[in-house]
Amino acid sequence: MIKAFVVDNDRLRLADDLVANGDQVVWADLLNPTKEEETTIETWLGVAIPTREEMEEIEISSRLYIEEGAYFMTATLPAQTEIDDPLMSPVTFVLAGPRLVTIRYHEPKAFKTFPLRAEKVATGCTTGNTILIGLLEAIVDRLADILERAGRDIETISRDIFEARSTKVNKRNRDFQELLKAIGRKEDIASSIRDSLISLQRLTGFLAHVATQIKMSKDVRARIKTVSRDVLSLADHATFLSQKISFLLDATLGMISIEQNAIIKIFSVAAVIFLPPTLVASIYGMNFDVIPELKWELGYPFAIALMILSAILPFWYFRRRGWL
Incomplete structure (x- = not known):
């Protein structure tokens, strides 16, 4: 045109x-x-x-x-x-x-x-x-x-x-x-x-x-x-x-x-926090005939409290250090 x-x-x-x-x-x-x-x-x-x-x-x-x-x-x-x-x-x-x-x-x-x-x-x-x-x-x-x-x-x-x-x-x-x-x-x-x-x-x-x-x-x-x-x-x-x-x-x-680092950090902290309770549960889940707390009436609540405490302590420590 x-x-x-x-x-x-x-x-x-x-x-x-x-x-x-x-x-x-x-x-x-x-x-x-x-x-x-x-x-x-x-x-x-x-x-x-x-x-x-x-x-x-x-x-x-x-x-x-x-x-x-x-x-x-x-x-x-x-x-x-x-x-x-x-x-x-x-x-x-x-x-x-x-x-x-x-x-x-x-x-x-x-x-x-x-x-x-x-x-x-x-x-x-x-x-x-x-x-x-x-x-x-x-x-x-x-x-x-x-x-x-x-x-x-x-x-x-x-x-x-x-x-x-x-x-x-x-x-x-x-x-x-x-x-x-x-x-x-x-x-x-x-x-x-x-x-x-x-x-x-x-x-x-x-x-x-x-x-x-x-x-x-x-x-x-x-x-x-x-x-x-x-x-x-x-x-x-x-x-x-x-x-x-x-x-x-x-x-x-x-x-x-x-x-991405924040997400990975959350997973890392969660893994560390749940590691001690997992260790406690693994100990009391072993199949041995002789376990001191096996016949103990307070053994179950004791184990539960121990797992909760072992999870709270690392969380408190991370917060105190400013990692969370």
Whole structure:
């Protein structure tokens, strides 16, 4: 699908047909393009656009390059960020003179919000480079929102870990399992956003070089610099969230270890407490003909009292030493 935009009163307007309005179109957005649509764009733009396989290459030379006077820039962007399993896929920006082409195979939210805003408000996006800067600003704003939401979720997980938990062991085990799953999901989001920010950081650095090379306006260069700084600060924040997630993972595993040690401790103490009564019962359960207390009328209550006392004394000693 091709969406072609033209400038109308300093606003972007969706054109009906790219070919019919070819001279006026400043931005062509390709979503899951067919071979025919790729051919149409290449004819209109005058340069070949990359295939999906070429967009997915990870080396810098395949993502940031100049070809036939056009500047190709590819970044990895997230989509479906409303859930904890974002779809990460590359998006290529092709800047050729006053025209911009974007090629993508998924739908980052910025590609929905930015055109709607540019149609309603005069944002100054009248050429390919200003549209590209506006898109990048919308993308960075969206990534910031995702990190803010992830940060709030991580704070909630932190409180769940360190607050008092249920007294039932099976309920605590279920809680810890859910916490580990939540921590894993947040780590996936943080690492995905960090990868996206790293690709954007490289893109903005390349774009700053391009802006100097083709002598973009001072205002555009300042906006590129601001976007680059925002991306760098967000990358630092994403790194901080990843470190905090690692800490919470270690803390959760530590809490699970404490729970297991407490359970083992209970069994160990119970075994030690019941060992002396078992010894007394074993002595008086031996099958010898001559046992001094065998004919004694108080022998049975004496043995019972001796077993109870032998259980109470170790328990009292453990409590006195602070082992319980």
